[in-house]
Amino acid sequence: DTGVSQDPRHKITKRGQNVTFRCDPISEHNRLYWYRQTLGQGPEFLTYFQNEAQLEKSRLLSDRFSAERPKGSFSTLEIQRTEQGDSAMYLCASSSDWARDEQFFGPGTRLTVL
């Protein structure tokens, strides 16, 4: 399968715990995005990587959130001290330089904070 993959697909955690999600983009894509989707809303932009460089972060990304993309391949999104308001679907997308607008999305990681 050459699509975008995300792991885990579901995560249930208790408030205050740390969680980490992984995204593996399409192999030749150098652009990687994280979005968050809550119930009844469309995906909202969180952060953007071009290769290993994190070039933009949304105001939605509080200090408790950190994202990395070592070596410009897979990416991780960590949430520290989770809060109930962090419950959402976290979507990863990737795109190539020759089709920059067409982002391919993974299946998402559904986070539930109890």
Next chain:
Amino acid sequence: DQQVKQNSPSLSVQEGRISILNCDYTNSMFDYFLWYKKYPAEGPTFLISISSIKDKNEDGRFTVFLNKSAKHLSLHIVPSQPGDSAVYFCAASARASGGSNYKLTFGKGTLLTVNP
């Protein structure tokens, strides 16, 4: 502040008829527009796009129309099929002003149900 608006949360049509999904935007910097389809438990799937220099783009059963002066776009599906039943998201990007970041701004989505 919603920069991309899909004012119809749901739409129901009969198989074989036309489905028209609407989208409005407020940010005049948006210059590229996309439609994504989303099934439950899956990520959004790219469907069709249009640049602001065009007013129509067609791909098989799917046609997107753009009215820049009205800041409005629509997706037409003809003929509609039961397999088209999904949530449709309108999205926009500001290519010219966004630097290297082609982040997408999404609407809230419209649930399309095509009845057999």
